[in-house]
Amino acid sequence: MDRLLRRARRMLLMLLVTLVIGYVGLCVLVFLNQRHLLFPAPPGAREPELPGASLLRIPGPEGSTAYAFHMPAPEGAPTVVHFHGNGEQLADTEWLARRYQEAGLGFYAVEFPGYGLAAEQGPSEEGAYAAAETALAHLYRELGVPRERTVLQGQSLGSGVAVEMAKRGHGVRLVLITPYTSIVDMAAKVFPWLPVRLLARDRFDSASKAPGLKLPVLIVHGTRDEIIPTDMGRRMGTLFPNVTVRLVEGRRHNDILGLPETLHELTEFARDGVL
Numbered sequence: 463m464d465r466l467l468r469r470a471r472r473m474l475l476m477l478l479v480t481l482v483i484g485y486v487g488l489c490v491l492v493f494l495n496q497r498h499l500l501f502p503a504p505p506g507a508r509e510p511e512l513p514g515a516s517l518l519r520i521p522g523p524e525g526s527t528a529y530a531f532h533m534p535a536p537e538g539a540p541t542v543v544h545f546h547g548n549g550e551q552l553a554d555t556e557w558l559a560r561r562y563q564e565a566g567l568g569f570y571a572v573e574f575p576g577y578g579l580a581a582e583q584g585p586s587e588e589g590a591y592a593a594a595e596t597a598l599a600h601l602y603r604e605l606g607v608p609r610e611r612t613v614l615q616g617q618s619l620g621s622g623v624a625v626e627m628a629k630r631g632h633g634v635r636l637v638l639i640t641p642y643t644s645i646v647d648m649a650a651k652v653f654p655w656l657p658v659r660l661l662a663r664d665r666f667d668s669a670s671k672a673p674g675l676k677l678p679v680l681i682v683h684g685t686r687d688e689i690i691p692t693d694m695g696r697r698m699g700t701l702f703p704n705v706t707v708r709l710v711e712g713r714r715h716n717d718i719l720g721l722p723e724t725l726h727e728l729t730e731f732a733r734d735g736v737l
């Protein structure tokens with residue numbers, strides 16, 4: 463009997479060791495590949511094309527290049543600075559630029575490193591912030607758009623970039639479309655069995671930044687969002703001091719921005735207090 467017990471203990475110990483090694487190996491694998499998971503850029507690179515608009519290649523620090531797509535605003539009108547979502551690239555904002563043009567607003571979309579025309583640059587949180595800073599500096603200094611006529615707009619992944627730019631003093635208004643509280647919170651929902659708070663390299667912690675932002679904020683989120691939980695949009699709505707939250711009934715993650723009523727609200731919000 464003692465021999466059987468000792469054998470059982472050894473087998474259990476070996477099983478536990480195997481499980482621990484496998485778990486640690488999985489953590490290492492996720493850590494090394496997390497940016498492939500976080501930044502699933504679409505394949506290929508396309509140049510946006512729209513009459514009256516320009517594709518800009520802007521020299522950045524350390525030989526980097528920032529890419530922006532610019533539709534000039536009519537005299538005195540605000541310019542919406544847009545940060546797109548995951549699975550998109552700059553060319554996918556053509557239709558949105560056209561809608562803002564029709565509404566009498568300017569449009570300025572910024573590409574993330576690792577996406578589209580900037581695909582050769584490695585994606586990262588700090589890289590996205592650096593590209594946004596470079597593009598915004600060009601908007602003010604070279605294109606002559608006053609800071610007081612810029613409205614920041616972030617969709618999904620881009621909401622974290624928009625919040626950081628607002629924290630750095632850019633924009634007089636902030637629009638967040640299907641925002642998250644932080645990438646760490648998102649990862650914890652997707653991988654609840656992993657220590658994601660220890661593993662995450664890119665945090666995009668919008669929730670911690672929101673209480674210090676005094677500018678007017680509009681949050682739009684669908685009630686059936688299957689990617690970023692609606693509760694995260696609600697949560698963000700409790701953190702900004704000056705915020706309006708619009709929950710769009712029955713809408714999912716990718717079908718909310720194209721709604722005529724949503725676009726109307728976004729353009730009116732951008733116009734109010736700027737013109």
